[in-house]
Amino acid sequence: MAGGGGGGDGEPEFQIAPMIDVLLVLLIFFMSITSAQVLRIDKDIKLPVAADAKKKEDKNTMFEAAINVRWIAARQESKIKLDDREMENEEIVNTLTQRKNSNPTYRVVIRGDRDVPAVEIQKVMALIAQSGIDDISFSALNKDS
Template identity: 85%
Template structure:
């Protein structure tokens, strides 16, 4: 038989779009799920301080933990959350030590409320130092919003 322009009788494969859409949807779901895990670490009640000259976060940082420090003015106390879990100081040090032992390049991001006294942030930094982590960043806004 003479070959005719790509019909199914000629034996040439045709491009199937349905499997390609399936693959794209699986990738979309995968990236949405890992992104939402990062978003859950952020405490929406924290009002971050403004630092106009702040540098953007390094996108290549894979191993990082957020510590949220919220100030309760009525009680004059801070609430410390490690990845959205409120833990005592010893548990924070133990958890961060495990992270450091698993990956030497582990980073901690401190998300302190703008009303938190500096002494409270120093206490959090001391906890991080006890765990052996020396890569600490602070989360800020570049404009008041």
């Protein structure tokens, strides 16, 4: 009788090669998702501290934009990045409008540097409002690191 690759004693062999293939595919999948999320965050931004900050739910991260607002003290100006690209105001509004039109539940997370003046954050909020998005969150730390 044609067997399932067992020894002469009738016990089946454990096939490890297919299991390794599946594990490698899962590893690559999770690595690609994680790297896409990390690219959206500007590491140079020092987030403000809010004692009551709550951990973000990761279930809707595919349907949100991260706007990084960094303050350049030497020039007294802010630099705005949408996800990982520095953009002008009109380009930000157009991009967010397209995303909002394709997904009505699209949201934006503002990651503002703790040194950014409030008026600069208000300008970013106005850009988001022009695109029709009304679900805005702010990123903060719950303790100073």
